[in-house]
Amino acid sequence: MNPIAVTAVQAMVAPVVLITAAGILSGALLTMYGSVNDRLRAMDRERLDIFTGAAGSLLSAAEVPPAGRERLTQLDTQLPMLLRRHRLLHNAVLLIWRGPPLWLWCWPGP
Numbered sequence: 001m002n003p004i005a006v007t008a009v010q011a012m013v014a015p016v017v018l019i020t021a022a023g024i025l026s027g028a029l030l031t032m033y034g035s036v037n038d039r040l041r042a043m044d045r046e047r048l049d050i051f052t053g054a055a056g057s058l059l060s061a062a063e064v065p066p067a068g069r070e071r072l073t074q075l076d077t078q079l080p081m082l083l084r085r086h087r088l089l090h091n092a093v094l095l096i097w098r099g100p101p102l103w104l105w106c107w108p109g110p
Contacts, residue, residue: 019100026096033089040082047075 050068053059064072 015100015104018103022096022100026093029089029093029096033086033093036082036086036089040079040086043075043079043082047072 050064050072051059053063061069061072
């Protein structure tokens, strides 16, 4: 087989495979990002519901019932972990989207 033809086929296929793989991976990461985002919003809403009284007024921490205080402790523990995961997924998606264009821009080609 002609080595020039092999090099030409490699030069045509490599960017397509890279862009396709980046698209599939970023799609999966965006799904995870959306799930974490939905969970963060639900937890924030639950936290607000705990601090809301019967008449719709905001309660102080001392006025919250004991079960609500326990759940607030759990939420305060889980929210920073979810925020960190949210930030990591955000950065991963940005890096994946920036990778293929940078690689194509720097790639000398055939």
